[in-house]
Amino acid sequence: MPTTNIVTIFDNFRAEIDDHNDRRERLIKASRDITNLAKKTIFLLHRLVQEADGRELDDLTAGKKASQQAYPKLREIQDLYAKLQPELQGDRFWRYQRQVSPGLQEYIEALSFAHYLEHGSLITFEEVQRTLMDSQGVEVCLRQVCSALYFPLTVSDYLLGLSDLTGELMRFAISGIARRGGRNKASGVCAFVRGCKADFERMTPYIRELSKKQAVTAQSLEKIEDAAYAIVVRSSEYDLSPEMLDDIVANSISSYSDNSPETRQTFGRRRQADHSDDDDD
Known part of the structure; x- marks a missing residue:
């Protein structure tokens, strides 16, 4: 085999490996951004519910109001997944599923928390998958209903x-x-x-x-x-x-x-510190 052909083959290997590493790093960074947004959404939901007055809590409206204010944050995450869709076409999703999974789990946690506050029930698999769809997505059928998805859940x-x-x-x-x-x-x-x-x-x-x-x-x-x-x-x-x-x-x-155990541990550390100060004196 000519030397030029061997060099060309290894150049192709290098380009493929570089492309794989670059895509993997982009997905890891995007997953971290999604995780941060999801955590902020959860903190927002807790804060909004705690700030609600007692009358709203009795009328079960505080959770609904909180979830409605949190949905724009969740849509920001959905927009990030829309941008990742070209990176996860075809078999690529299964190749990079481990990089996508942490952020996706955090997103599901935030989405399910908002859904619980609004409806008092557990969000279904189909409802989660429905939030990850777009006209540019991949055609997937769930229970005889076909939709365009960014990637399969x-x-x-x-x-x-x-x-x-x-x-x-x-x-x-x-x-x-x-x-x-x-x-x-x-x-x-x-x-x-x-x-x-x-x-x-x-x-x-x-x-x-x-x-x-x-x-x-x-x-x-x-x-x-x-x-x-x-x-x-x-x-x-x-x-x-x-x-x-x-x-x-x-x-x-x-x-x-x-x-609580955490408080007892903190109190114990304070007592030890006080005793050490007394010994120093």
């Missing part, structure tokens, strides 16, 4: 993203449990998270890393149950108006937070 990314949702629901339940109507809402969230954990448990043998996230879900469920149990015990001790019970609940939650 995998069941593993869908379930892993939903599993992360349980942690946000735990924060949502505990942060609002001391507010008017928050006790009933916390009980509903607790039952919802318990149902999610039971349903996801059947998928753990088939979805990689789902078992690890199930362990985190179990911890989140335990925290909600502990807080709800403390509220029920404290409330049963008094025959008072709901307003006064809300004050007692707020104090109970404050004590519950102060007795």
